[in-house]
Amino acid sequence: MSRTSYREALREALREALQRDPHVFLMGEDVGKYGGTYAVSKGLLEEFGPERIRDTPLSELAFVGVGIGAALGGMRPIIEVMTVNFSLLALDQIVNTAAALRHMSGGQFSVPLVIRMTTGAGRQLAAQHSHSLEGWYAHIPGIKVLAPATLEDARGMLWPALLDPDPVILFEHGQLYNQEGELANDMVVDIHSARVRREGHDVSLIAYGGLLGKTLEAAERLTADGIDAEVIDLRVLRPLDDATLVASVGKTHRVVIVDEGWTSGSLAAEVMARLVEQAFYELDAPPARVCCAEVPIPYAKHLEDAALPQVTTIVAAARAVCGK
Amino acid sequence: MSEQNAPGSAMALPPGPIPTTPVPFESSLALGLLTDMLRIRRLEEKSAELYGAGKIRGFLHLYIGEEAVAAGVMRALKPEDAVVATYREHGHALLRGVTMRSIMAEMFGKQEGCSRGRGGSMHLFDAKTRFFGGNAIVAGGLPLSVGLALADRLQGIRRVTACFFGEGAVAEGAFHESMNLAALWQLPVLFCCENNLYAMGTALRCSESQTDLRAKAAGYCVPAQAVDGMDVVAVHQATLAAVEVVRTGQQPYFLEFQTYRFRAHSMFDPELYRDKAEVDRWKEHGPIHTYTARLKAQGMLTEEQFQALDAQIGDEVDKAVEYAENGSWEPVANLLRDVHTPAGGSTA
Ligand SMILES: Cc1ncc(C[n+]2csc(CCOP(=O)(O)OP(=O)(O)O)c2C)c(N)n1
């Protein structure tokens, strides 16, 4: 075991990938000289040089598209898009090319591309810097969507993502970078399953990414009400691991889904639909969800807090589905 | 009619000699430009302090060092013109006529702010002065400005839209697509590129194959000129001439202001990408002290007058902070307000 942070765990994963495979390179805005917008790639330029830690101009559409081309050409690019907000400038390349190429070429061309981006709100960055669009990306067939919420996943998800022959998007929540803890030195993680992060019998709380921590905290608080909550970390947002979710609800018979995306058309809506389809007769209460209020994220802190899922709102939703 | 710089006559970067020639403006304009720059400077110095104190949060991008650009340009525009800016826009908003106190209140997140606390530092808006924000997506404002000019054209209104953006924006597709449309449709947009040599930590020479930005405008048949953006006189003169072309000719024009930000990109930037000597060299060209020296040399300003002006601005800043402190938080019950326009029209 050694002490580390989410940021350092991501950096170690990058370093390992760059060391293990000469085809791997990192490309994006300010990954090199600036030291990484969130300091994830700090020091890697000095270690691996400007060919493999490649600063790009402000050209999201182009450098994501170039990543796709490089992947087709035999490389294993890791593209850093500074934040999910700016990935919208590259959406065309991600959706119309990366996700579709394998299929529309009749299986001839796979795109082994990894895209990393910061996501989420909570830092008073207002409406253009606070999106949680993971659910949008999870809508698209042809890509895998990962949301590392723990140090293990921050450290472990990159390598299997690079081994995947198809495009994988990794969402790093901006609130997690400073999270610290102990990490086993030889851990390995998969990129296909959801994980039970806390066992319980009364209600399943399903969360991912930046809200896993708040959801675990809510579960602790619920013990005071005599509610024993199970917490599931989705980890993989596409394809969803239905079996783990259905098994949990089969045990608890009640469910609350926690998602930082806006309520309408959210990933939470998809999870809920699947549980209703696959576990309807297991449910003792209508499923509930705690999502972002349907408003662009406001700057003022009290309004931003009110828009986002909080421990108190998760607790309240869990109590309500438990009839307490 | 303003002359384009001839190709090859690019102003060498870093800039040429510090200007020492007399200021060719009558006193009220000459002192007005100084007042403008100083108001931005003192507002932002206070903002940085208040950021440290936790009163202002989120991202805060300071314009310190670049004040001559906003000052010289704004005084060349008319009230009916439109302005589109970036997230580094405190100075533009202020000189466009947004009150200092409503800017400060916005940065505090109070409902007395110019965007009612919803926008913060990066999203200052003001319909009254036709200040269309405060856009924090690099190059996001360029298409908007072309659209504003198109609306004027379609409605037969002859006015100018000034669009500010950093040199980093010229790498985005939105820049190229906007330049092309503005030229193709001959729309009255004044493109004001604030070339401070860096986009976060990426130097212009590390991001552009062609670092002469005028050449990019020329590629779309938009007339272009490079200007010493540290010299408020040069900025104002060049902009007056360019605005004249845009207004009377109803066509686009591209001005590249060569300038420099003295502070970090935002409050989180460790500035690993440039050395202190470079920053110090540019500080010698500081727009306020070099201009003040010229005014004094020609007898247009005394040290006492400068001190009095500075004290008066300090007072304005203090009052703005007090106003922001005394402002109120919008009730949480209003959270969902202004996602859509209510029946009956705007709430603004
Ligand atoms: C589309 C997009 N990509 C990335 C960013 C992150 N970002 C914010 S400011 C900035 C640098 C922009 O530089 P420049 O246009 O030169 O303006 P300056 O900050 O120097 O005034 C970057 C990369 C963004 N806001 N928008």
Ligand SMILES: [Mg+2]
């Ligand atoms: Mg710049």
